[in-house]
Amino acid sequence: PESLYEEIGGQATVEAITNNFINEVSFNETIYRYFEKTNIKRFREKFIEHFCVSTGGPCTYTGDTMLKVHQGQKINETDFNTTVDLLVSAMAKAGLTYPQQNRVLKVLAPMRSDMIYK
Numbered sequence: 001p002e003s004l005y006e007e008i009g010g011q012a013t014v015e016a017i018t019n020n021f022i023n024e025v026s027f028n029e030t031i032y033r034y035f036e037k038t039n040i041k042r043f044r045e046k047f048i049e050h051f052c053v054s055t056g057g058p059c060t061y062t063g064d065t066m067l068k069v070h071q072g073q074k075i076n077e078t079d080f081n082t083t084v085d086l087l088v089s090a091m092a093k094a095g096l097t098y099p100q101q102n103r104v105l106k107v108l109a110p111m112r113s114d115m116i117y118k
């Protein structure tokens with residue numbers, strides 16, 4: 001069967017989601033604070049790769065592990081949930097249906113324990 005990556009529209013859609021997500025983060029004072037020292041060009045590249053692989057696309061993830069990247073940031077549950085909300089908005093604006101958004105969240109959910117309270 002077609003991958004979720006193909007179903008949502010492939011690379012163009014993944015790039016749109018990522019651009020929307022970066023935009024959402026930039027307008028959220030609490031979450032933006034985490035990214036103040038981040039190289040956004042790198043973040044964009046790695047996030048696209050990560051999203052592509054997570055949804056079954058034909059990409060290679062060349063970034064660091066979710067544990068390594070989020071370690072030391074002391075991300076709490078509230079800020080984690082806010083970030084997920086920003087990602088959901090980014091996906092909705094890129095045209096993903098609710099079921100498609102939920103399938104993405106289901107794939108990302110097991111990674112939560114590597115990002116939170118580390």
Ligand code: HEM
Pocket residue numbers: 031034035037038039042043046047050062063064065069070075079080081083084087108115
């Ligand atoms: C929703 C699940 C999340 C996913 C899939 C995700 C994914 C990623 C990816 C792929 C990178 C780039 C890795 C690299 O550069 O090698 C990254 C970096 C980063 N993430 Fe997340 N992330 C998530 C949640 C969060 C949350 C909740 C926060 C903070 C509230 C956060 C803050 C950051 C920051 C600040 C960086 C850049 C770190 C740096 O400057 O080196 N992320 N994330």
